[in-house]
Amino acid sequence: MMVMSVLDERYQPNETAELEIWREATTIHGGCGPVGLALALKRRGFAALVVVSHDGLFLKSRASQGGEVEVMQILQERDLAEADQRGIPVHLGTYSLDDLSKWMAAGWYPIVMVSIEFEAKTITHWVVVTGTDADYVFFNDPLKDPAETDAATRVDHLSFASMTEFGPSREKAVILAGLPKMANVTLPLPRIRASHQPRPDTPSISDPER
Numbered sequence: 001m002m003v004m005s006v007l008d009e010r011y012q013p014n015e016t017a018e019l020e021i022w023r024e025a026t027t028i029h030g031g032c033g034p035v036g037l038a039l040a041l042k043r044r045g046f047a048a049l050v051v052v053s054h055d056g057l058f059l060k061s062r063a064s065q066g067g068e069v070e071v072m073q074i075l076q077e078r079d080l081a082e083a084d085q086r087g088i089p090v091h092l093g094t095y096s097l098d099d100l101s102k103w104m105a106a107g108w109y110p111i112v113m114v115s116i117e118f119e120a121k122t123i124t125h126w127v128v129v130t131g132t133d134a135d136y137v138f139f140n141d142p143l144k145d146p147a148e149t150d151a152a153t154r155v156d157h158l159s160f161a162s163m164t165e166f167g168p169s170r171e172k173a174v175i176l177a178g179l180p181k182m183a184n185v186t187l188p189l190p191r192i193r194a195s196h197q198p199r200p201d202t203p204s205i206s207d208p209e210r
Contacts, residue, residue: 030059047182061167080194091189
């Protein structure tokens with residue numbers, strides 16, 4: 001929502017909108033997935049593209065049993081199919097600090113997956129990178145106490161590299177959010193698409209009003 005309010009000053013973040021985005025983007029057992037979040041951006045009129053580090057079931061390590069894996073697989077296939085229909089590129093690859101800087105210079109807002117400790121568990125979380133320099137990466141964190149004076153959090157390069165990998169497969173993901181005019185942009189990376197059509201009992205989500 002932070003990115004949406006920057007891209008469109010008419011967008012008003014609120015708790016209802018936050019819950020709607022969570023409901024649209026969640027993989028249930030794996031938290032909010034990158035493709036689901038990109039779809040939420042696209043449904044609200046923004047441009048989005050995704051880069052993920054592998055083409056298997058993303059965040060599979062967060063599932064604790066076979067039934068949970070199946071649910072996540074169904075939702076991922078549905079999201080990939082809808083992303084293809086809506087023209088959201090989902091790329092296979094990774095990214096560097098130089099990539100983040102170049103994307104920001106081109107007008108994109110990188111929403112990066114990070115790994116955090118929450119209630120004695122390691123979970124995924126999403127932050128908006130706002131800048132880099134020779135020593136630090138700066139980002140806006142939705143979980144940061146609003147009473148703190150500085151809007152941006154900063155971490156050194158090594159810490160950022162560590163926190164942007166999740167699980168035994170060291171999964172990485174970034175969503176690039178941009179203005180509608182950037183909708184046809186793709187990256188020079190392989191594309192990931194759904195392996196089959198989504199089941200008829202898992203329909204896509206209709207566009208919400210902005």
